[in-house]
Amino acid sequence: MPVVRLPDGSERRFDAPVSVAAIAQSIGAGLARAALAGKVNGELVDLSHVVAEDASLAIVTERDADGIEVIRHSSAHLLAHAVKELFPDAQVTIGPVIENGFYYDFSYKRPFTPEDLIAIETRMAEIAKRDLPVTREVWKRDDAVTFFKGIGEAYKAEIIAGIPADQNISLYRQGDFIDLCRGPHVPGTGKLKIFKLMKVAGAYWRGDSKNEMLQRIYGTAWGRKEDQDAYLHMIEEAEKRDHRRLGRQLDLFHVQEEAPGLVFWHPRGWTLWQQVEAYMRRVYRDNGYMEIRCPQILDRTLWERSGHWENYKDNMFTTASENRDYALKPMNCPGHIQVYKSGLRSYRDLPMRYGEFGACHRNEPSGSLHGIMRVRGFTQDDGHIFCTEDQILEECVAYTALLQRVYRDFGFDSIIYKIATRPAKRVGADALWDKAEHALIESLKRSGCEFEISAGDGAFYGPKIEYTLKDAIGRPWQCGTMQVDFNMPGCLGAEYVAEDNARHVPVMLHRAIIGSFERFIGILTENFAGAYPVWLAPVQSMVMSITDAQAEYALSVATKLRGAGFRVETDLRNEKINYKIREHSMQKLPYLLVVGDKEKAAGKVAVRARGGVDLGPIPIEEFLGRLQHESVPAVSDPSHV
């Protein structure tokens, strides 16, 4: 006699165990039609699930996030079903739900083509139209293994064989297609209406590059057509802010074949870089860091001692001269230790903070290069803090606060915190790792930050906090890092004289706020879609003459603004003002200044702000004041940075 409690608080009493579908029917025919799954006591179940005891129940429809998830999961099965119909000798593997969609990995004798994708999508629609019931079956594990082996599904059999033997497993069947799945699924394929296959790509079996490569088909699926259209539109919009595209359009940088993974910075791009660097230099200066500069190339033996050679020699660029082997530095820390070691340090000197805009080179795998986001030559805002164990916590807390302020200044106010703990391949005693991990956890607690643990993702010499910012369209970018290192200072012989007059090894904290300049500028570009705030904009204003008669005045305006420290250019070309406005508008400059005879006579500039906002003619001094006001990072007062 189950009593079912619904989300609105009402209760329904049933005389006998009853299915979720029947409960939905008892509530209303419309709801029954819309029902995709149920949520019983917080757990997602099929509509066929029978409620035998008192429970809370919600009917899941396409309006719920859970409903969309079920649709995507079932769409993955629909995809596999279609592939098996069209390519019977393809083998299925896994097909999970991902953000905005799903994918399914297949093993097949040849790669799928874009034409295959169209055929598969068409077949999916046909199968959906058949409205095949999707039914759940519970099997004994070993029976399932035998079954899948028997129908030639070796991968599926392998997956199931990995499940504990005493565990029953659930299979879902729709027509001739049957697949291992935890579920739940939609009650029939007819519920799947809004989906689209997006792309085909290679992916390793079980995510391991030592394994064979499978064919992965990505798809998107939604409850409502409008949502899918909005999603596809969002993708188009995201493409418009692609930093590679904007880098060309705004003439910021380029890359070319002769230097894969290395950036040629153009005047405007380099100006943008300079603004970021000047800001970060100030961050160093005002927060107790001493800026230094170390060599690009260092003897191989140094990298052997630091442990980098052992761990990363395949990814290091090397060179040789007169019987000596060298490597381009992939990191700045060993260099900073050399500066630290250049004198005898006392505990009174600690903490010592060094900062460098260190240019590093790493021979990244060719397939990983991506615009200026993933490159082989990059510059970090890299800092190292030498301190005692007792000072770690305070340094970490201060650093987190500093990072938050910097991100805010660049317009990012959402940060995700993760702690990456010891990896399998590492140096140093476990006791030291215990201490280091504990220090990081404690510091985030002290900072009041919510965080998650990312087990095994630490660096080989120490654990780290990973700071991930979210951009204007919600994409996460891991930029900042704070790493506690009890190992490398010892490897490279850093020490200090403590109160006890004995020599001790300092702890080293590795930290970077924006990470790689190249990548961060790429992120800024995509975040602002190229419309940088005034303080970052490579060109803050463009003075444009209407005719030759104002050329001299336009130049004098530019000179005046430049004299006040602003980045100004002039456009005196023999072109119509419409033409000039269009051109510079597309360059997304913050201000366009039109000067004609009227402005010339009045000592004014006609100001057009970005986005076609007409501010009208205003005196030069007034405009200058406006620029001054906007030429500092938005949130924090630079005097406090």
Add this chain to the structure above:
RNA sequence: GCCGAUGUAGCUCAGUGGUAGAGCACUCCCUUGGUAAGGGAGAGGUCACGCGUUCAAUCCGCGUCAUCGGCACCA
């Protein structure tokens, strides 16, 4: 690095087994025009690179490089 796709003018792209085309940009001329493209003329390409097949290759085949989409990697 792995799977797949792509590589034609500065940019975005057509195109063909008989050595190439558009729009924009560029140069010159006309135009001096008040808030998102004024008109005309012209110049510009070893069709990524190498080796094959062919009477003939930008096109077909193989290899290399780079880029793009994923996967793996990311100190």
